[in-house]
């Protein structure tokens with residue numbers, strides 16, 4: 001008998017029939033851009049429209065992922081090398097996709113993820129300097145063909161985002177990287193947006209929270225309406 005792995009699309013990464021990727025939406029951006037607030041506002045708006053919505057985040061969307069999140073972000077943890085850091089984020093993603101995202105898409109839910117693969121290109125690729133092709137290849141393996149159809153990048157100067165964070169709490173391991181790192185991350189997101197104009201919408205994160213939430217909901221509704 002041929003061994004089959006029902007949990008994954010395929011090792012080569014093609015999506016399994018029945019996974020409706022049009023309903024997979026991601027929210028990305030630099031630190032302190034307000035992604036988490038906007039992801040929650042979008043989830044509320046789409047639930048009010050009658051959608052079954054799963055709101056999740058990376059790292060930490062699964063039980064194992066929550067342990068990986070604290071290994072990755074706690075200031076008290078041993079700082080991983082860039083390679084180790086990449087592999088830990090990938091482990092979180094592989095677990096997240098198979099245990100939560102793919103099953104939710106298969107049952108017809110809208111999935112909103114606060115960060116996904118674009119963060120890896122921006123942080124480990126542009127930020128840490130791991131070759132982008134290496135990041136992409138490993139990420140393809142971890143995602144198993146699952147990819148967002150719509151992505152919002154909340155953009156603002158990294159100084160502004162970090163100031164917002166430091167006004168309320170002390171930063172985590174990545175937030176405490178130097179400003180040049182955060183500038184490379186921001187340029188990384190801008191490059192991703194330029195390469196994927198159909199999928200990625202860049203929004204000014206300095207806009208008022210409700211105005212921004214309205215723009216995001218309008219765009220997501222237009223997308224979901226046209227992709228039913």
Ligand code: TMP
Nearest residue numbers: 058059089115116119120123124174175
């Ligand atoms: P946040 O959810 O509070 O934004 O924190 C997540 C941190 O993890 C943030 O600093 C970005 C970072 N990150 C990566 O470096 N690579 C990744 O692939 C993901 C998903 C997040």
